[in-house]
Amino acid sequence: MIGPVFFSLCPDKSWPHRRSDSWCIMEKMYVCSFNEGKKEMTDLLGLKGASLAEMTRIGIPVPYGFTITTEASRKYYGDGNLVDPLLEEEIRSKLEELEQVIGRRFGDPERPLLLAVRPSAPVRGLTLGRSILDVGLTRETVEPYARSLGDRTFALDCYARLIRTYSTAAYGMKKELFTDIVNGRMAASRVSSAADLSEEDEESLVQAYEELVRGANDGRFIPQDPKTQLMDAIVSGFDCWQAPEIRQWKKACGVPEDLGIAVTVQAMVFGNKDEHSGTGVAFTRNPVTGEKQICGEFFRKAQGEDISTNRAYPGSLEKMTAAFPEAKKNFIQVCNVLEEHYRDVQSVEFSVDAGRLYILQTASAGRTAQAAVKTAVDMVEEKLITRREAVMRLRTDQVEYLIHSRFSREDEDGATLIARGTPASPGAANGQIVFTAEDARQKKSRGISTILVCRDIAPEGLSGMRYADGVLTAAGSRSIYAASLAGGQGVCCVTDCPDLTIDEEQGLLRIGDAEFARGDYISISGFNGRVYDGRLTVQPPYDWDAFGKIMSWADSFRHLRVRVNADTPEDAALALRLGAEGVGLCRSERMFYNEERAAVMRRAVLAPSPAVRREMVQKMMEFQIRDFTEIFRIMCTRPVTIRLLDPSLSVFLIGAEDDFRTMASEWGISEEEVRERASSLYEVNQTMGERGVRVGIEYPDILSMQAEAIFRAAAAVAREMEKEPDPEILVPFVVSGRELAQVKKLIRDAASRVREEEERTVEYRLGSMIEVPRAALTAGEIAEEAEFFSFGTNDLTQLVMGLSREGSGHIVRKYRERKILDRDPFLTLDQEGVGRLMMYAVEAGRKTRPNLKAGICGTHAGDPDSIDFCSRIGLNYVSCQARQVPVARLAAAQADIRAEGDRDE
Known part of the structure; x- marks a missing residue:
């Protein structure tokens, strides 16, 4: 320990004896000296008070003092004043103790003890800024x-x-x-x-x-009057906790109203005293890179408040070495002790008073995502922390930042902000403004980056999104379809930007009073929803060993498997590189979202004769076999869950007027006949009509075609790779076991045909989507036919809450503003409603089929809080967008580590 070295630096007397056996054990304690506390007492002493007490305990040179506890503030809030004999007596007693330690008397004209009085909040996340210095001078x-x-x-x-x-x-x-x-x-x-x-x-x-x-x-x-100053300063500290802006912050963060605040009272030390004095802030490791080096700033002849008001100019810590070599030497020693003691990177505030070092505050240091990974891994290798602790220190938002492209903070700070929207898909992009998918495609072929600007993205816009570097929409929210598509493609997306006015005919984009033409450059950030004028430099994702190492540690702690929602071979390959353990959702309908395939789908649906229909269905199967084969090759023996057609077939008829004329000409019938057939398929509500399993029952040849394509692709890959793929067939929008039984027979027949023709048996599992409340309530019956469940929480949330995922964003916003909803239920799972149905379905399903596997494939599968819930209710896997895979891996590991901690307690 270095305590004896530092205690010798006390101004006039040695520090008081450190009481290791005299903690604050009183149930009602109003005042606590620094040598009576410890770091675990934040509820009583606040973060600052507990930190000062802990540093005193381990021998760090802290200006001595005492803390008015949160217990006293709660009494003050009840009584409305500080007039309490016990409180006044404790303050008087602690002040006398402080006078004896420092060798000065409070209020003395010539050798006054001057005090610093600061609020000490019991929670992190806000700056109170109500310190009063030099209390006692008149x-x-x-x-x-x-x-x-x-x-x-x-x-x-x-x-x-x-x-x-x-x-x-x-x-x-x-x-x-x-x-x-x-x-x-x-x-x-x-x-x-x-x-x-x-x-x-x-x-x-x-x-x-x-x-x-x-x-x-x-x-x-x-x-x-010095004593009046002191009591007023304490009251000021208490009052700041009840300020309107702080109360609003506490409410937003769920901080209880009855959680009081503490106030620290310390002997002043003077960084502004003379040329041998100064103040500074340092980090025990570089907070930007994570390198193991003490860095920071030193301000000569200044106090801490001068830093924030620019009344002093900083120098590097090297200048401190030249000016105060002994203090700098001690400071390095202190930093090493603090980091080793707290087992984390520390941000240290300090002062030098006439050449003597004092530590004013230490706290866990903020750091970049890059530094967070490096410091966590380095500290494990230095045996400061365990792998478990390293995994818990990394935040999921830091992982998102690491795996996506981004702008530098400096670039964003200096850029011209032109609009704000909702960050829908993370990443950063710059490019020329385009208004159509065709423009994006043409520019991409010439190597030009683009931002696709539109009111919204419909399903058929998927192909255009592939060509754009970023997407900016006027409508929507993070939970709309555009966001889902963008996230799946790894495309940066900003939605819900109401200031946009789009004049596609004139090729103009208006944002407020500013006007931009087609081809002008803008930049968007999917991390914060900001839109900037011009081209900001895009920095690529990080790629280094430390990140892979900490993610491998995370994998060792989790039971929840992480799969990917992948509709293309490219999605599957990317997810595999990011650590996916299979495909949890391959949305087969998205394979028809380009014009060539959509045209074939339309002809199969509107065919005037069985022969035409068979021809089109055969073409559809060729497309499907090709795509499924590629995905099976990439995933090898990992599970691949392929969802049969989910949307209403009328989706493929939207905007197809020109094709109606072509079909009529091809088939030798009137255009009116084609339109009548198309009109008969029109759905008033496409989310609740003839979709999912209902399409399979109504069009058994299409369902059989899809099943056959899966089996033929799996058989081909098994023959080619001499390894058996692991297909799972997922039936969407099921509401009863009887539906699934009918579909099951069609799939079994398709498997038999392939087995006979290919002379190869393809093992598979049949599962049901649980995305309708009735399916959750009858899960026991459905499990008689299904071998696994996949919760489609996007639709389940819509149907449980009576809110449209696409059109209810304004309701969700208003409800959040009015505190009716704490969170957007389409982003973070509604555990009280939707979550209860999920728990019931899992329990009921496993009563019927004990080995029933259950997973989730909705947007919530990439949300850390929702993943924690899924882990707690016993799901087997989550399936998220490709670039969310590392986030899900980390969140699942942290959920298990927390659960294990709860069990230990």
Whole structure:
């Protein structure tokens, strides 16, 4: 331990003895000295108070003090004041202790003990900014204090800081008012730093501050009694926790209203004292790269508040080495001890007072995604943390950032923001504005990047999305079909950008008052939904060993398998590289979303004779065999779940007027006959009509064709690779076991035909989508026919909540604003409603078929909170978009680690 070295740095006396056996065990404790606490006591001491107590405990040179606990704040909120004999007595007692430690007396004219009073919140995530410095100094004691120091400039500076910090914290005055005065004084004196102001300048500041404060507060000025200052400062700390903006933040983050706040009271140390003093912030490792090197900034002759108000200019820590070699040496030692003790990268605030080092605060350091991965892996190899801890430290949003293209933070900060939308599919892209898929295709053939701008993306727009580098839509939300398609293709997408006005005929895009023509460059970020003018540089995804290492550790902790929603060989190959363990959803209808195949589908549906129909169905099977074969080759022996046609067949007739004329000509019938046939297939509500299993029952030849294509593709790959593919056939939109029984017979017959013709048996499993409430409620019956369930939570959420995934975004937004909904149910699973149906279905299904496998393939399969729920209810796998596979792997591992921790407890 390095404690004895650092205790020798105390100003006038040795630090108080560290009480290892005297923790705050009182049920109601109002005040706790730093040597009575520890890091686990954040509920009582707040994060700052607990950190200061822990550092005191392990021998770090912390300016000594005490913490007014959250218990005291809760009493204050109940009583409305601090008049409590026990509280006052505890504060008086701790203040006397502090005086003995420091060797100065609070309120003494010549050798006053000056205090720093700061709020200490019990939760992370916000900056309170209500510190009051130099408490205990008054107008009458400034001069005696100056004489005792032999430095009137410094004494006046301390008093000016008291006025400034007290008035902003206790009176709510804006900091900018004081900053303007300082900047004006610096300009008048022609100095670039507040540290260079003269005695006359400081005296002028004090006078200007006093006039400002009195003018803003009806002649009232800060109290001139030290004890009143102290109590007011404590009250200010309590009050900040009840400020409207903080209460709003607490409500949004689910922080309980009865969770109080603590306030720390410390002896001041003075980084602004002289040329041998300073302050700074450092990181125990590089927060950008993760390299093991202490880095940060040092401000000579300055206090911490000068950093945020630009009253001092930073230098590197190397300059600290030259100015204060002994303090720098001790500081490096402290950083090493703190990192080893907390077993994490630390952000350390420090001051040097006349050459002596003091640590003001330490906390887990923020870091980039790249640094988060590197530091976690390095710390495992240094035996500071376990692999389990490394996996838990990586956030899923950091993984998303690592595996997608992105703009640099510097580029975004300097770019011209022209619009904001909803981030729908992560990534970053720049390109020329195009309004049609054909434009995107043509430009791609010439190597030109594009952003496809449109009101929305319909299913038939999938092919165009493949050619674009990014998609920007005026309508929709993260849960709309466009977002799903974009995510599946790995295309950056921003939706719900209502400021867009699209004039495709004129080739113009209007965003507010700005106007952009076809071919102009814009840039979009699928991480934050921002749209920028011009071309921002796109940085590629990271690709290094450390990421692969931590993901392999994650895989070792999870039971939940991770598959991919892949409709093309390209999707399957990408997912495999990202760690997918199979295909959990191959949407066979998407294989017909290009014009050539859609035309064949239309002819099969509208055929005027059985012969034409058979010809078209045969062509469809050729397409399907080709696609299925490629996916089976890529996935080898891994499971591949192929969903039979799901949408209403009328989807393939949308926008096909020109083709109606062609079909009529081909078949020698009137165009009117073709249109009548098409009209008979029209669905008022395409999500609830003749779709899914109902199409298979109505058109058994199409269903049989799909099953046969699956078996023939599997047989071909098995013969070619001498390894057996693992096909699973998924029947969508099932509502009863009887439906599945009829379909099962058609599939079994197709398997028999292929076995006879190919002389090869293809083993397969038959499953049911659970995406209709009735299917969940009759899961026991359905499990008599199905060997596995796949929860289609997109449709299930629509039908349970009575909300359209495509058209109810405005309702969801309003409900979230009014706190009726906590989250968008199409992005994060509604556990109370949809989740209960899922739990019931799994339980009922496994009563019928104990070895029933169950998974989820909706949008929720890529959401970490939804994945955690799926793990807890015993699902076997999740199936998400290709680029979400690493996120799902990490989320599933973290879910199991949390569950194991809960069991241990």
